[in-house]
Every structure is written in structure tokens, then in C-alpha cells.
Amino acid sequence: MSETIEPTPEQSAIIRYDPTKPLRVAAGAGTGKTSTIALRLEWLIGQGAVEPETTLGITFTVKAAEELQHRLMTQLLELAEDGRVPLVTTYHGFAFSIVQEFGGYLGLDQQTRVITPGFGRQLLLETLSEGRYEHLDLSHVRGRIEELVGLGSELSNHLYRPQDLSNPADALNDIELRRSELAEVLARYDLKKRALSAVDFGDMIAVAHHIVATIPRVRTELRRRFQLVLLDEYQDTNAAQRKLLTSLFSEGHPVTAVGDTGQTIYEWRGATARNFDAFPTDFPDPDGNPSATLQLTTNYRSGTSVLDLANQIRKRTGEQQVRDLVAAPSNPDAEVATAWFHSAVDEANWIAQEITRVHEEEGIERSGGGAMRWSDIAVLFRKNAHIDLVRQALEAEGIPVEVASIGALVHVPEVAQLHAWLQLLERGDLDGAVLRILLGPRFRLGIGDIAKLVGWNEGSTTTQVLEAIEAAANNAASGPDLDVEIARRVSQFWDEYRTLLIVAQGLTLGDLCRRILDTTSAWIEIESMHDAARLSARLNVYRFLDLAEAWSPLEGRPSLAAFLDYLDSLLDETAADEMEAAHVGSEDAVALLTVHRAKG
Template identity: 30%
Template structure:
């Protein structure tokens, strides 16, 4: 029995265009949603309407582009349809959906059930190995090029054929060796989470029919940000029925640099002649003066679908344009404007202001100007503590202690610091573990492994395995924060990790400071609070 709200209750307060989008269930639908036009409410209300119409929650997939957006959508759906129904909805990112398909069907495309998913740093390490280089920037260029090719459905052989210059030809050659290593490691990168499910659904009729019956209605948010392979994956999922709603806006397409293309919006009416196009033009976020300015800014953009945003909020305050002689003058004028609007403190509070900039490097001058004016501020975004390479390294080791079936953690830990275990050894180990259906860590202790790799390589793996087991024993017999802190500090020295960091530190001044410290104190002092919470949280799991 559906837990969806009664018909009409969920859609109360929607405008006519929103209602039209919610109630169009008979075929493919494209909602052209301008900024602030209530698109998320349309999606969640349409989910409720689908449940009322007889769809089961598990048959409905809602796809968006960030985990944060997916979580927000789930919470808003929960408020409409209840906890149980919301829990069974397939609300996720494209990549999370790809993981789900591969976990269930990966053996059909050559993966073992517990395949590894490499993060960006892991990918760079494999690329450096595949390209026989220690140059991080070169590896990053290869990573960028290969990712763009994958997002456009271009594999290694085609990449070699279309390579336009020496750099691209080198990247294509590296791509071949890179993919060979991923296959041997039983690992995939972020882009493979789309390309492999697409390969699965287009080459395996049984899997395609199964998933088309599992997910009988698909909603896609931020459709203008899809790339070529995501478009094809959607087509493969919805099949000839074409039961989907795509929500997007050609004026908000800003991710062309990573493969997204508004050509996908152009293709929809061609691939689905019965496509219903519904523009959402009423804005619920801004005043008329802001919308007029925005409409004028984008007036020259190439248009696929016409729309013009409007608001019931009236004109509001006029938009003020501040002209500046340079970035420092710009920051000074912005700060002066904040002080002027705040007046004697009875006006808006500091927390009511936001400074938006296009790239992180532009934050510096604004921070300096705010500091000079003694205005408190908080910078959102930037690199997370847990995204730092050394923290990922430490977490890989600790994850392996908690779960020795964690192959991604194994691959990072066994190669950091370097210990003479190369791609051939790891490739052979990955193949062996896939054949015996076990984790790579478990496989390294198998007597049969001696027939697959050299004695020297086997000795190196055994040494690593003993180090992990010894650390695990110590962790299980260590209690309290102080003892855990001391154990980890000693361990960092024992495995040569401090030397590894010093040797790989690009900033020579930082490296010299760390050498002078002569201990793991740099690790704990510069990151003390987060480091303590990390050790505390993970030591409890151990």
C-alpha cells in the first residue's frame, strides 16, 4: 500500500507550469527550470504523484549531481511520502547508481564482486606508474585528458586514432597501460562508474531488461550538466518506454570544461519526438530588478528553449554595479559597501552578507580586506582536511586495519611509502585474488601465490602483511587517546612515512621545517584538533 499523500495534497501551492510538470506521466518530459523556479519541489512532488499512480518506491530513480543534493532531495521526499517510501526510492548521483549496477552486475563486465574504486590520488599514482614518470603535473594532464575522453565515450583504441598532437598521442599510449593496470588490479576510476554500466546495458540484453524493469521511471536533475556517456546511460535505462523527466536549464550550463554538453538538451526532442517541454519561469528567490539584470546578462546566450524569468516580489532594491581599478580595489570597495549597508550595526548582520568569486585563488584579496576592516568571515569550500594526501594515506592504513577486504585501502597502503612492489606484482596479485574470490590482502598470504609472482615480490608483500598485522595487534591492545597517539606517531616513523613525505614535499620551505622538527610533531601540531578527532574516532573502531 502506497504511503504517498492523497492526490492534490502534495501539489498544493504549485503554479500552473509546475502542476503541468508534476502530472505529465504518460511519456518523456523536459522541464526547463530557470534558477529559483522550484525545480526540486517539482521533482519531489512528481515522485509523490508517481506513487499515487501505482509505481512502487523502488521503481523510481531520481538522479542528481552531488551527494549533498541527493541527500537534500531524499529529505524533501521524506517529508512528502514518509520515511519508508523515501528509504526505498533510488535517489542518488549518476556515479552512485553506477556503483549499484556494478556491485550487482560487475561480473558481466569482468569485475569481481568486491572491485576497488580509486580516488583521484590513487588514479595519479597508477598513471605515474603507467607513464613511467614521477612528474605529478604531467600525470595530472594525462588524468584530465583521459577523463575527458572517457566522458565522451572514447576508449584507448579510439583515443589513439583521434589524438591530435604529441601530447594527446602520449596520453593515448598511457591510457592503454593505465586501463591494463586497472583491469589487473580489479579497480575502476570515477569515470568507469558511468562507462562500465553503459557497456553492461548496451551489450547484455538480460541485464538491460532487468534494470529497465527495476527502474521504471527516472528523474534527472541538472540535466544540462550531463555528458555524452551519461546521456547514453539514461537512454539505456529508460529504453523504448522513455518514461523519464529531465530537469535542466541551458542558461545554467557551466561544466563544459569537464565534458558536460548542452547538446544533450538538443538531442532529447530528436530522440524522443513525443517529448513534452515545460518551462518554469516564475522565480521564487529574487526580486524583479535582479531578474531583469540576469535576463540582460544572458540575453546573448545561444538559446535552445526560450524562457524569461519573472517574480511576484516586486522590483526590490536596484542592483548596484561597483567599478574597480583592480582586484585589491575591488575587494576594498566590496568591504566598504558592506560597512555602508550595515551602518551603525542596526542594519543587516555580517552573517547576512556573502562574497562570491569564480575561483579559489580570488579569495585572498577579499580575506585581506576583511581582516583589515576587522570583519569576521568564514570561507566555505576549499580543500577538506580529509582530502589531504597524507590524511588519505593514514586513513588507508587504518581502514585496512578495520577491514582487510578493503582493496582500495590496500592498494594505497602497499604503495605508500614505496617498498619495491610494482604494477606487475600488484597486477598478478589482483588477478590471483579475482580467481580465488578473495581480497588482495588475504591473497598475499596464500601458498599458491608463489606460483604467480617472483620470490622477491612475494617477500615484499609478506613484509607488508606482517607490518599490517603487527599494527593491528598493537591497535587492539591500545586504549585511550594518549596511547593511540603515541602508537601512531611511532608507526609513522617505523614505516618510513615521514621520510616519504619529506622526499615528496614540493614546497622546499615546508620540507626544511619538517626536517628540523625531526619527529611526527609536525603531523600532530599543524593539524592537532582534526588529527585528534581522527585518531579518537578510528581507535574506537579498532
């Protein structure tokens, strides 16, 4: 069926394990779990124990699902050519397929759409603004939105509804009163989603579980359809996902779950290592005894130095599910270094210098030899907010960079200027966008110049700069006492603003972004940069243009106002970190992204 791969003894035990029983595989990082799953399925098909089209593979992210699908297609090439392939999907994708196929039992529309976290926050903002409240402080609306997101996530992760919370009459203190009002907002939010035939990620699991738990024929059909189930990254599942899966496959069904409690990094969104710990009793053997556990401990990614440190850390964190990892004989060793700095600036500069050294150093043991490519290097961060300082240091060092997440992308100077123009055209001067443009690299006005403008225009304030510029443009003969060059720049800004304000009315979002870039000569400025900075600017502007082209609202046609609201939700400091999937292109540039996005 495929090229011969010689499995290790640990892999062989997993591959040939009894196909009629559940199995837990405790697989450390880099131990070839995806290859082992694919080899197990190939062996089971070869033994006649299962047909490929009756196999279900579930993993946590789209990227991981694509990787598993590709590996299975490679291992089962002859069957794949005949269209006989397993179904591989994500946990949310599997739940959504249940909602789409069987939602009619609950009166759900088969055309139900999935909304992203960004759209969900927009809809929550609309819902919150429509109510009257006694106990919620709306002076900081974004804070309330994050409380709604957090409460809604906790409810859906444990299969509760907003109506299950105590009502105001039962509240014992101010905290419970505020929570009751938040629950009322979430209840109205649920009604809005239903009216739009839309569900968010939490809804998918909850609705799918409700269907499976209340309609026996659905359970029977899915168990008949999927005679073998492979669960990847099981340690990243939450309580609701566990209940969905146990409702379907807990009675001795042949389920193979692969995971590692030491890699549980999604607790902030409900993941719990307890699911992996409890697998033997949640998915017992057909005779009712706890299912077996086998291990993968040979690491194919890292050398001895890295693994020795990893093993020590695992022991200190109390994680003992997997035995110590050992390096495969062919793994090259590597250096593990730590450094302590007086400031974040010092740290960023050191990272830039170290990347330059690694890139230029000859004799690095790698395929092809020679200097390491920029695209072979990534810098991982805990939060998007930490990216910008390192980005600046890398660009100052002449290193091309690609910011891989939208939450951090909007802080890149070229994108930030484009975003400011969009805000100005739609919202006027409310967001201070005009100050960011005038003080930016194109017009280079100073605070003193701004002060002269608003001081000359009697009655204006620093929040009405646009009004002062308009007054100056209409009174050129008696305008403010500005330097000739500054006056020329102000006039140029006003001309560009008026031009863009007119053409914006008939352009799509993508075309409007491109027109702004052309009108403001942004491409000319980008082309004048040195090689690394030019590549970085291009990559990041194109990433933003891709977003504008692809974006579509829940209702009606795409509009600039709705798009800006969406970007606002991404910019929220507490929400932006992991809202959008990372996107790493094929250009030769260092990728900057968060740890969570690197894994996902």
C-alpha cells in the same frame, strides 16, 4: 501524505502530466524544480500510477541528491515511515551501482573502489614515472599529468579507450606522436586501476554503459525495476552519461528530465547543453513522436531587478530554452551593482568594506530582522587562485572567513605553516619548506639572516638552509655571526625540528598534525588573535585536520609521503580549482568558494 502546497499553473501542468510518457521540463534558476518533482511523484503515487520503490531519481551532485531525497521523504512521510521510498542517487552513483551489481558479467571485482581525482593524479604520476619516452617532455611533469587528465577525461566522456587513438606508426606529426605516448600511459593507468580493483569517475560511466549495451538482461531488469525515472540538472550531463541513459530508457519509458541550458557551467569537464536540447528525440513518446516540453518560469529567490538583468543576459548569450523569468509576488527586490577597480587589491578592499556595511546595516528585510549574520554572506570566485587576496582583505577588516575548498585552503597562513612542517619532516629541504617556516610569523628571520647562515657554512647554498642550521647547532662556539635573538630563534627551530622528526615516526597523520600545532605553539598564537581572525584560523585548521584524519591511500597504510603527494595534486594550479567538494560549516563566518562549488 504531506502538508498542502498550492502549485502554480505551470507546476500543476507538470505534476499532472501523462505518467506513461517522457517529459522535458525547462526550469529556470530558482523556479522550484525540486519541489515540483516531489509533488509530481506524490501525485503519481496517489493516482496509483507508480509505487515509490520503483522510482529512480538521479541528480548531478551528492548535495542535490540529499536535497531531493529529503524533499521526497517530506512529501511522502507516511510511506517513508514504512521504508517505501524512491532511490535517489547521482549520475555517477547510478553508474557505479550498475558496475557493482552486474560487473561480474565482465569479470569485475564486486569490491571495486572509487578513486577521487586527487588519487587519480597520484596514480597517473606513478604510471608516468615508470615509462621511457621519446616525445614527451618530462621537464615539467605536472604539465604532462594535466595533459593525461584532460585526454583521459575526453576519452571517457565519449566512451573511447586509450587504445582507440592512433598508434605511433600512424602518427603524422609531433603532436600525434606525443598524444600516442600519452595514450600508452593511460592504457597502463587503466591496468593499474584494474589491478587495484579501482575505478575513477570516467570509468564508472564507461563500464556501466558497456554492461548495459552488451547484456540485454541487465537492460530488461533495470527497466522493470525503475518504472519512473526523474533526471535532475540534465543540462550538466556529458555524452557518455546520455548514452548510458538512452541505452536504458529511450524507448518510450516515462522519464522526466529537468534542466536549463542557461545553467550549463560544467563544459570544462564534458557537460553539453546539446543533451537537454536533444531530449525530445532521444527520449521519444511510445508512438515515436518527440516528447513534450513544459516550463517553469516563476522564480522564488530573486526580485525583479535581478531577474530583469538575468533575462537580458540570457538573451545576449542566445539561450532561449526558457521564457523570461518572473519574480514571485513575495520576493523582495534587491540591488544589482557592478564596480571597476584599478587593481585586484582595490577590488578586495571594496568587497571587505561592502560586506561590513551589509552586515552592520539595520532594517534589512530578512527573517528575524536585525543585522545580517556573517554566515548569510558568501563571496564567489572563478578560480581558487583568486581567493587568497580577498581572504586577506576580509581578515584585515575583522571579518571571520571560512575557505570552503582544499585547493585554496592550503594558502591560508596557519594551514600553510602546518603544510610546510609536514613537507620539511618528510622531504627535508627539497621544497624550500624550511624557508617558509623561518621567514614565517613564528621565527621571523630575514633574508639577511638566512644569507649569514648559508654563507658561514662553506659550500652550502640557499637550497641547503637546513644543512647550515645543523652545522651551526653542532658548532655553537664558532657559529655564524648572528644577532643574539636571531640565534635563539634558530636554535629553537632546530630543537623543535629534531623533536618532531623523532615523534613523527610513530604517529598517525592526524596526530602528527596536532603534535606540530602543539610543539610550535600554533594554538597559542591562534588564541591571541582578535575574535574574527581567531574564528577564521580555527575553522580553516580544523578543516585541514579533518582531511588528514579521513585521508587514506589506495594501497597500504596512510603515510606522510603519500599524503604530501596528494596535496601536491590539489595545489597544482590547473587542477586544484574543483578537485575537492566545498565544505561550509555552521559557524558564523563568510564563506569563500568558487562558483562551481557553490552550485555543487
